[in-house]
Amino acid sequence: MLLKLVDLEEKRRDAILNAALKEFATKGFDEASTNVIAKESGISKGLMFHYVNSKKDLFLFLYDYCTDIINNEYLELMNFNERDIFERLRQSYLLQLELLRKHPWIFEFNKVSTITKSEEINKELEERLKGKQSLCYETMFDLIDESRFREGLDFERCKQLIFWANVGFTNQILEDIRTLENNEFDYDKIIARIDGYFNELRKLFYK
Amino acid sequence: MLLKLVDLEEKRRDAILNAALKEFATKGFDEASTNVIAKESGISKGLMFHYVNSKKDLFLFLYDYCTDIINNEYLELMNFNERDIFERLRQSYLLQLELLRKHPWIFEFNKVSTITKSEEINKELEERLKGKQSLCYETMFDLIDESRFREGLDFERCKQLIFWANVGFTNQILEDIRTLENNEFDYDKIIARIDGYFNELRKLFYK
DNA sequence: TATCTCATTGACCTATTTGGTCAATATGTC
DNA sequence: GACATATTGACCAAATAGGTCAATGAGATA
Numbered sequence: 001m002l003l004k005l006v007d008l009e010e011k012r013r014d015a016i017l018n019a020a021l022k023e024f025a026t027k028g029f030d031e032a033s034t035n036v037i038a039k040e041s042g043i044s045k046g047l048m049f050h051y052v053n054s055k056k057d058l059f060l061f062l063y064d065y066c067t068d069i070i071n072n073e074y075l076e077l078m079n080f081n082e083r084d085i086f087e088r089l090r091q092s093y094l095l096q097l098e099l100l101r102k103h104p105w106i107f108e109f110n111k112v113s114t115i116t117k118s119e120e121i122n123k124e125l126e127e128r129l130k131g132k133q134s135l136c137y138e139t140m141f142d143l144i145d146e147s148r149f150r151e152g153l154d155f156e157r158c159k160q161l162i163f164w165a166n167v168g169f170t171n172q173i174l175e176d177i178r179t180l181e182n183n184e185f186d187y188d189k190i191i192a193r194i195d196g197y198f199n200e201l202r203k204l205f206y207k
Numbered sequence: 208m209l210l211k212l213v214d215l216e217e218k219r220r221d222a223i224l225n226a227a228l229k230e231f232a233t234k235g236f237d238e239a240s241t242n243v244i245a246k247e248s249g250i251s252k253g254l255m256f257h258y259v260n261s262k263k264d265l266f267l268f269l270y271d272y273c274t275d276i277i278n279n280e281y282l283e284l285m286n287f288n289e290r291d292i293f294e295r296l297r298q299s300y301l302l303q304l305e306l307l308r309k310h311p312w313i314f315e316f317n318k319v320s321t322i323t324k325s326e327e328i329n330k331e332l333e334e335r336l337k338g339k340q341s342l343c344y345e346t347m348f349d350l351i352d353e354s355r356f357r358e359g360l361d362f363e364r365c366k367q368l369i370f371w372a373n374v375g376f377t378n379q380i381l382e383d384i385r386t387l388e389n390n391e392f393d394y395d396k397i398i399a400r401i402d403g404y405f406n407e408l409r410k411l412f413y414k
Numbered sequence: 415t416a417t418c419t420c421a422t423t424g425a426c427c428t429a430t431t432t433g434g435t436c437a438a439t440a441t442g443t444c
Numbered sequence: 445g446a447c448a449t450a451t452t453g454a455c456c457a458a459a460t461a462g463g464t465c466a467a468t469g470a471g472a473t474a
Contacts, residue, residue: 031238034433044452049434157407161372168371200364204411241462251423256463 005051005061016041016048017065018103020058025108029059029116059113060124066103066110067132073099075133083145085159086198089166092140093194097173097187104178137163148206158205169197212258212268223248223258224272225310227265232315236266236323267331270320273313274339280306282340290352292366293405296373299347300401304380304394311385344370355413365412376404 005013019040023032034055038048052058074095082088099106116122141159149158173193177185212220226247230239241262245255259265281302289295306313323329348366356365380400384392 027238031234033431035431045433046435046453047451050451055433153410154403154407157404158411160375161404161407161411164372164375165368167375168367196361197364197368200361200368203360204365204368240460242460252462253424253464254422257422262462 001061008051012041012043014102016043016051017062018105020062021066021103021105021109024059024062025105025112028112029055029118029121034058056118056121059121062109063113063125063128066106066113067128069099069103069106070110070135071133075135080139080143083143084148085141085144085162086201088140088144089162090194090198093170094191096170097190100174100177101185101187104174150205150207153205162201162205165197165201169194208268215258219248219250221309223250223255224269225312227269228273228310228312228316231266231269232312232319235319236262236325236328241265263325263328266320266328269316270332270335273310273317273320274335276306276310276313277317277342278340282342287346287350290350291355292348292351292369293408295347295351296369297401297405300377301398303377304397307381307384308392308394311381357412357414360412369408369412372404372408376401 005016008016016037019037020032023037023040027033032055034048035045037058038045041048052061077095078088078091080088082091096107114125116125141163144159146155149155173190176190212223215223223244226244227239230244230247234240239262241255242252244265245252248255259268284302285295285298287295289298303314321332323332348370351366353362356362380397383397
């Protein structure tokens with residue numbers, strides 16, 4: 001369970017975690033390099049392996065760590081009773097932003113971490129996938145209030161368009177967050193931008 | 208100039224080209240593996256190197272090959288006098304589709320191929336970048352007819368939203384094209400889908 | 415059938431990188 | 445000074461990198 005890692009002082013632990021998150025998220029398990037992770041963490045390779053045992057253990061630890069965080073600090077807190085799609089999405093943004101501040105690669109890792117050359121890891125992941133609740137297009141766009149939309153629109157296409165607008169917007173924010181090295185990004189400014197876009201979307205789609 | 212490759216029978220040449228395109232596009236020059244390219248091309252490594260000389264030569268050949276194609280069969284044919292943004296985008300789709308049929312990774316390669324660890328290649332690319340016309344957000348959304356848009360909309364935000372819708376839609380099409388192995392995708396069906404979306408966009412944004 | 419030609423293979427080369435270890439050192443505490 | 449813990453980087457075997465080349469296959473010519 002990587003106790004040595006868990007008991008580590010927060011700053012260094014997060015440095016390792018985020019470096020690993022980034023490396024795995026961008027290259028996948030097989031192509032990811034522990035050398036890169038160690039270097040990015042700012043510690044020697046020896047020390048890193050002292051904390052994480054092996055590449056495989058680190059990866060699986062990260063997997064559990066991320067699903068836990070996403071479950072507890074995001075999915076659990078989402079209120080899907082909100083039927084206004086833009087309110088629901090806004091809520092989602094606020095929660096995600098909070099996570100991204102600490103772990104800029106957490107969602108990317110969550111997407112990529114599925115298929116591996118290592119049979120051992122594939123098996124472990126398959127095991128953990130059972131009963132895992134995941135956030136997808138379907139849940140996000142399920143049971144939304146259609147009556148607010150303008151007449152004459154194709155509802156399915158509209159949902160798709162709103163979804164794409166969101167993907168684009170999310171990527172823009174992510175890029176912003178990742179480029180600034182200093183941890184303090186302007187939370188309020190981002191939210192203002194988010195509200196600006198939702199305002200525009202309302203004008204477009206709602207009566 | 209890789210004469211041996213150019214003089215090759217089309218089927219095999221395209222197999223090599225597309226395998227290389229895909230590998231470079233997904234991993235970048237440094238991480239791309241010639242072993243993978245050879246295997247994906249369906250020929251032995253020895254034969255592949257007989258055709259392409261070296262990894263570097265192959266990459267630079269591909270770079271020129273792609274810019275030529277994109278220039279001659281896309282940018283040159285675009286009519287930027289068309290002021291209706293949706294007509295302009297539709298035009299762009301039709302031209303791109305034609306290219307994608309032959310080379311499913313050409314645009315991805317074009318995006319990724321910029322930064323490398325090899326100083327030699329960086330220099331060559333920098334050289335070729337001078338005076339290269341490229342398709343970007345600015346040119347695509349420049350000088351479009353604003354008067355057709357509904358009143359009260361924020362024009363800049365609208366352009367951004369239309370752009371994101373396009374990125375999303377393009378990716379969906381790309382995914383479709385890449386998953387079907389048989390070369391014959393249903394051109395008319397895709398165009399019908401494209402027109403459906405542009406129709407929806409018109410309803411949303413135009414008076 | 416024997417010979418010449420050229421396409422094609424895969425074993426092989428060296429150099430680098432891989433995940434991972436460990437004896438040696440730095441650092442701090444009593 | 446002695447002890448304990450944190451930390452390093454040289455080192456390992458195994459794998460993989462880009463690239464070569466002697467040996468083979470197949471087809472045409474005679």
